[in-house]
Amino acid sequence: MTVDSFLAKAAPLRANPLLALMSPDYTTLKAEADAATRQLKADGVARRTAGKPPIACIPEGQSVGIMDMLAGLDALSPTDKKLPLKDGYARVIAKKYPC
Secondary structure, eight states: OBHHHHHHHHHHHHHOHHHHTTSHHHHHHHHHHHHHHHHHHHHHHHHHHTTOOOSOOOOTTOOOOHHHHHHHHHHSOTTGGGSBHHHHHHHHHHHHSOO
């Protein structure tokens, strides 16, 4: 799923958060966000193992909440919004937690 498609599916849920948990799109979006997070963690391990610098330097005990994630994705350029969710999310966390 691209950033654009993720945001498009999230828009109605953000507009009516009380009904969001009952929407079938909620499950889809949660799974996509969880998958992107897992992939980024695996990429981070692979980068450390290969001796490459990390994409972001998230302080111990910190995380990016869903609202921060959505705000960061919203702020991406139109070109970046065409990226897969994982890559767009990587740009969000790199901006929020630069090394």
